[in-house]
Amino acid sequence: MYLVRDLEENLNLEYARDLSERLFLIIRFEGGNDTWQTSSGIPPLEKIRFRKWINKSTNNTDYINKINYETVSNVMVGRYKGQGVVRVDTMKGRFIFTEPHDDWREIRFLLPWIIAVLGLIGLILAGTWLALRWIMKPLN
Known part of the structure; x- marks a missing residue:
């Protein structure tokens, strides 16, 4: 007041x-x-x-x-x-x-979650690639 x-x-x-x-x-x-x-x-x-x-x-x-x-x-x-x-x-x-309207508010809120999910998918793909490379090694 x-x-x-x-x-x-x-x-x-x-x-x-x-x-x-x-x-x-x-x-x-x-x-x-x-x-x-x-x-x-x-x-x-x-x-x-x-x-x-x-x-x-x-x-x-x-x-x-x-x-x-x-x-x-x-x-x-x-x-x-x-x-x-x-x-x-x-x-x-x-x-x-x-408060001033901010179009980026929702994106700024979701951005860390999007980065975390993409990072997790990247780790899973890298782990899968390394596991397949290790399993297929005797075929060389």
Whole structure:
């Protein structure tokens, strides 16, 4: 909630772009007369199924609202094609935070497994070749 409070105190696009670059987030603000976002890449909000954020470290589900009862009215989280989205409704407007979409994320996750399987197949083929070479040695 520090981020929301900080953005509310400095409600301008330049400051939000600086924060966005440092935190690797895309930030969008929708207020009464002002709407801006730090870069493109925020998924369509109507396609995201949001749910209320629950703090699992405590049993109290309204933990955020009790800390920032004067500013934050609602915190919702959701996902769209693996991209996390957080929507925070405040008295000044709505903030939407999302991580930049990365097309290579799935490949980077699977790459070590692919390399391991290919290495295992290579070891099996090399072992088979060496075994056949040893078995066929008397035929020379």
